[in-house]
Amino acid sequence: MIYTGSTILRKTLIMILAGGQGERLFPLTQYRTKPSVPFGGKYRIVDFTLSNCLNSGFRRIYVLTQYKSDSLNRHLYEAWNIFNPELGEFIYSIPPQFKTSNNWYLGTANAIQQNMNLIEDENYEWLLILSGDHIYKMDYLKMIQYHIEKNAQLTMSSIEVPKGIASRFGVIQIDDSYKVLSFIEKPKSPPAIPGKESLSFVNMGIYVFNVSSLKEVFNNTDQGKVHNHDFGKDVIPYMLKNEYKVQAYRFIDENKKDEPYWVDVGTIDSYYAASMDLISVDPHFNLYDNDWPLRTQQRQFPPTKTVSHEGERVGRAFNSAISDGTIISGGLVERSILGFNVRVNSYSFVTDSIIMDNCKIGRHARIRRAIIDKNVSVPEGTEIGFDPEADKKRFTVSETGIVAIPKNYVFK
Numbered sequence: 001m002i003y004t005g006s007t008i009l010r011k012t013l014i015m016i017l018a019g020g021q022g023e024r025l026f027p028l029t030q031y032r033t034k035p036s037v038p039f040g041g042k043y044r045i046v047d048f049t050l051s052n053c054l055n056s057g058f059r060r061i062y063v064l065t066q067y068k069s070d071s072l073n074r075h076l077y078e079a080w081n082i083f084n085p086e087l088g089e090f091i092y093s094i095p096p097q098f099k100t101s102n103n104w105y106l107g108t109a110n111a112i113q114q115n116m117n118l119i120e121d122e123n124y125e126w127l128l129i130l131s132g133d134h135i136y137k138m139d140y141l142k143m144i145q146y147h148i149e150k151n152a153q154l155t156m157s158s159i160e161v162p163k164g165i166a167s168r169f170g171v172i173q174i175d176d177s178y179k180v181l182s183f184i185e186k187p188k189s190p191p192a193i194p195g196k197e198s199l200s201f202v203n204m205g206i207y208v209f210n211v212s213s214l215k216e217v218f219n220n221t222d223q224g225k226v227h228n229h230d231f232g233k234d235v236i237p238y239m240l241k242n243e244y245k246v247q248a249y250r251f252i253d254e255n256k257k258d259e260p261y262w263v264d265v266g267t268i269d270s271y272y273a274a275s276m277d278l279i280s281v282d283p284h285f286n287l288y289d290n291d292w293p294l295r296t297q298q299r300q301f302p303p304t305k306t307v308s309h310e311g312e313r314v315g316r317a318f319n320s321a322i323s324d325g326t327i328i329s330g331g332l333v334e335r336s337i338l339g340f341n342v343r344v345n346s347y348s349f350v351t352d353s354i355i356m357d358n359c360k361i362g363r364h365a366r367i368r369r370a371i372i373d374k375n376v377s378v379p380e381g382t383e384i385g386f387d388p389e390a391d392k393k394r395f396t397v398s399e400t401g402i403v404a405i406p407k408n409y410v411f412k
Contacts, residue, residue, distance in 0.1 A: 018132030019066025107229035301325025
């Protein structure tokens with residue numbers, strides 16, 4: 001049967017897994033789940049997955065939440081309340097509701113299984129499962145069309161990564177037609193791609209299931225008392241063992257760069273590196289592509305302003321990304337990302353740093369290689385990022401020396 005693009009869009013449901021604790025990203029996840037962590041000055045991490053959905057034409061979305069979800073729920077309502085239910089469009093956040101047991105979501109697959117009623121009630125044919133905490137650009141319609149053409153029951157989006165980091169992922173082995181032959185979750189010695197000994201082919205955590213096949217797998221594993229809480233550890237190995245047709249899909253990047261871009265900002269260091277890339281001369285991830293718009297909440301702030309006074313009190317910003325409502329008043333900002341409504345006061349110096357919304361940088365303060373979360377007032381004359389031992393006594397300091405200050409922190 002040949003399916004048109006419009007039929008695929010109508011018959012596909014999207015579920016975004018957005019309930020992770022993000023412990024390695026602490027303290028940015030002290031008050032929020034990882035998908036709602038700010039990124040790039042004005043975005044949240046979840047905005048990139050949701051923008052992919054919108055750019056791919058999909059407008060039927062459930063976001064499965066769990067830990068510290070109030071910030072994410074508020075963002076979904078304020079930034080993404082754009083769909084028309086009269087046209088069958090929606091975006092809803094779905095917390096654990098103990099529908100099938102007295103358990104929270106026990107894993108990626110269990111989160112889906114607890115919400116199978118949402119899938120079955122509307123007679124969807126395909127289920128697209130996404131992660132809410134990765135940064136990339138992808139046309140999901142192309143993947144589902146591939147899934148249908150291959151007559152697969154499960155299709156996994158996959159990407160080549162250096163073999164040295166492949167142990168962090170599920171590693172896939174395929175034949176010449178990209179049929180999955182084996183899958184190993186986080187192996188200590190990842191197998192290489194034949195002919196490319198320095199690379200491995202890994203799972204991106206992006207899945208297309210035939211709804212009927214997934215329902216069958218859940219029913220069979222429940223009846224056989226087979227563990228089925230996680231896709232990577234349980235469901236995918238079960239499907240391969242029982243000869244379901246599992247297909248790999250080579251990631252097609254819509255970022256228009258030489259190297260495909262797919263990043264999991266799971267630690268302070270990886271978050272900082274991905275953020276600093278955005279303000280490089282030729283960033284790997286392009287925020288400025290009008291053909292692939294990235295949506296987020298448009299805040300009602302006035303334009304950014306620099307204010308100069310006499311002598312050395314010159315408000316300046318170089319090689320930086322500055323969000324609306326920010327005033328640089330007589331201070332110097334270099335190679336930094338500033339969120340909404342930030343105030344940088346006279347004689348202060350901010351370099352190689354990320355300053356989030358509503359922060360105030362006091363006069364004569366010096367800040368270097370730091371991440372300062374929202375609503376922090378840095379007192380006059382404070383130094384951050386210049387004395388590692390002093391910083392470690394007060395703040396979280398990463399392996400590479402990035403100082404992370406939590407939201408609402410009060411200096412004493």
